[in-house]
Amino acid sequence: MxxxxxxxxxxxxxxxxxxxxxxxxxxxxxxxxxxxxxxxxxxxxxxxxxxxxxxxxxxxxxxxxxxxxxxxxxxxxxxxxxxxxxxxxxxxxxxxxxxxxxxxxxxxxxxxxxxxxxxxxxxxxxxxxxxxxxxxxxxxxxxxxxxxxxxxxxxxxxxxxxxxxxxxxxxxxxxxxxxxxxxxxxxxxxxxxxxxSRAPIAVETAKANLSAAYNLPLDQAVAYERDLQTICFATQDAVEGRAAFADKRAPRFTRS
CATH class of the missing domain: 3.90.226.10 (2-enoyl-CoA Hydratase; Chain A, domain 1)
Structure with a gap:
């Protein structure tokens, strides 16, 4: 700088x-x-x-x-x-x-x-x-x-x-x-x-979704949220989160 x-x-x-x-x-x-x-x-x-x-x-x-x-x-x-x-x-x-x-x-x-x-x-x-x-x-x-x-x-x-x-x-x-x-x-x-410590892709999509909630009509904001949820659900971090829940351990998120 x-x-x-x-x-x-x-x-x-x-x-x-x-x-x-x-x-x-x-x-x-x-x-x-x-x-x-x-x-x-x-x-x-x-x-x-x-x-x-x-x-x-x-x-x-x-x-x-x-x-x-x-x-x-x-x-x-x-x-x-x-x-x-x-x-x-x-x-x-x-x-x-x-x-x-x-x-x-x-x-x-x-x-x-x-x-x-x-x-x-x-x-x-x-x-x-x-x-x-x-x-x-x-x-x-x-x-x-x-x-x-x-x-x-x-x-x-x-x-x-x-x-x-x-x-x-x-x-x-x-x-x-x-x-x-x-x-x-x-x-x-x-x-x-x-x-x-949370899943980074999920955190960033949550931030993007919050912005959309202020800027889009309600039905579009809800549809956008569903799209972001689908993206998050397809990540390896989401797989890890479900596995950690089943194993009763802390998840290890890798931003993937």
């Missing part, structure tokens, strides 16, 4: 990606965005990596885009077609657990929303803050928030730009768990390790 502002570590079958620009609340530069694109591809290409934990260093998960860089685009059209860090994570086939340790603002909130599972520290706060600066989010903010917390709560966040704390995020369904700061990353790793 071309930057030290994004860290990568592999712990067994779990990749840990850390936004590492704490002095700037992990505001994302173009170099960081490029690094995330590279790391997403690395995770997709690796049979050894089965799940991902995404977190930030210091007091923030991410404060979104580095505002000072936004004036560098030569035209609105160049801004529209920029390589975006949120888009880099959307292509990840492996499940992503977000360990949200502090501020998740603007694009940082969008980044968290793209993750499959969100865990928050008691110190976390969330805001769709772009409206305070004269624009709105462009990485899926409205749609992803509406799916997570409903249209009324989404309107509050989008139209005021004011933050909500971790407990309200939990009540609204934005996060699954709220933990003390020291427990956040261990819990995220525990959950990602559990996911990594």
């Amino acid at each position: 071309s930057t030290e502002d994004v860290l990568f570590e592999q712990r067994g079958q779990v990749a840990v990606i850390t936004l590492n620009r704490p002095a700037k609340l992990n505001a994302v530069t173009q170099e960081m965005s490029d690094a995330l694109v590279e790391l997403a591809q690395r995770c997709n290409d690796s049979d050894e990596i089965r799940s991902v934990v995404l977190t930030g260093s210091g007091r923030a998960f991410s404060a979104g885009s580095d505002i000072r860089e936004l004036d560098k685009y030569q035209s609105p059209w160049a801004f529209r077609n920029r390589g975006d860090y949120c888009d880099s994570l959307k292509v990840l086939r492996k499940p992503i657990v977000a360990a949200i340790n502090g501020y998740a603002l603007g694009g940082g909130l969008e980044t968290a929303l793209i993750c499959d599972i969100r865990l928050a520290s008691t110190t976390a706060s969330f805001a769709a803050a772009e409206v305070k600066l004269g624009w709105i989010g462009g990485g899926g903010m409205s749609a992803l928030l509406a799916h997570s917390i409903g249209p009324s709560n989404t309107a509050v966040m989008l139209m005021t730009g004011d933050p909500i704390d971790a407990e309200r995020a939990l009540t609204w369904g934005l996060v699954s768990e709220v933990l003390e700061p020291d427990a956040l990353l261990p819990r995220a790793l525990e959950l990602a390790t559990t996911i990594a």
Whole structure:
């Protein structure tokens, strides 16, 4: 990678990606965005990596885009077609657990929303803050928030730009768990390790199916789920799962 502002570590079958620009609340530069694109591809290409934990260093998960860089685009059209860090994570086939340790603002909130599972520290706060600066989010903010917390709560966040704390995020369904700061990353790793122990093809098809459930009409979503079930059922891992059940032992999944 071309930057030290994004860290990568592999712990067994779990990749840990850390936004590492704490002095700037992990505001994302173009170099960081490029690094995330590279790391997403690395995770997709690796049979050894089965799940991902995404977190930030210091007091923030991410404060979104580095505002000072936004004036560098030569035209609105160049801004529209920029390589975006949120888009880099959307292509990840492996499940992503977000360990949200502090501020998740603007694009940082969008980044968290793209993750499959969100865990928050008691110190976390969330805001769709772009409206305070004269624009709105462009990485899926409205749609992803509406799916997570409903249209009324989404309107509050989008139209005021004011933050909500971790407990309200939990009540609204934005996060699954709220933990003390020291427990956040261990819990995220525990959950990602559990996911990594499952049949990887089945896990990835479950992720694809969840996306389809939001984007397809009900009858098409159910038919798509049946197709994915059939694909999974034909794998050697499914054969192994049935054999392990019959033998009363832990399965040994090989991604085949």
